[in-house]
Amino acid sequence: MSRKTSEPKETRITNHPILTFNRGKKVTFYFEGKPMQGYLGETIAAALVANGIKVFRYTEKHKRARGFFCAVGKCSSCLMVVDGVPNTMVCMEPLREGIRVERQHGRGKL
Numbered sequence: 001m002s003r004k005t006s007e008p009k010e011t012r013i014t015n016h017p018i019l020t021f022n023r024g025k026k027v028t029f030y031f032e033g034k035p036m037q038g039y040l041g042e043t044i045a046a047a048l049v050a051n052g053i054k055v056f057r058y059t060e061k062h063k064r065a066r067g068f069f070c071a072v073g074k075c076s077s078c079l080m081v082v083d084g085v086p087n088t089m090v091c092m093e094p095l096r097e098g099i100r101v102e103r104q105h106g107r108g109k110l
């Protein structure tokens with residue numbers, strides 16, 4: 001049995017016993033210059049994780065990797081640079097067509 005590995009595996013939850021997911025139009029956004037696909041109605045964080053991106057930023061002092069943690073805007077683990085704006089909480093920020101998302105290093109600079 002052979003296994004295809006060229007296509008990214010779909011990691012979005014599509015069926016849930018309690019929650020419903022209303023997926024909008026498919027859009028393209030850019031992560032560190034690389035085009036990726038996501039859906040209107042989901043957060044930037046959800047689209048990144050669905051595309052296999054788990055590291056969102058690095059801490060200032062120890063350069064430790066941080067990613068999706070609380071997913072409800074309480075921990076600041078997911079701060080990224082979105083369209084040039086640092087400290088954007090991507091677990092709360094809706095995905096939009098054509099946005100540019102970058103990993104944040106340290107506190108972020110304006």
Ligand code: FES
Binds near residue numbers: 067
């Ligand atoms: S993951 Fe905790 S604030 Fe975004």
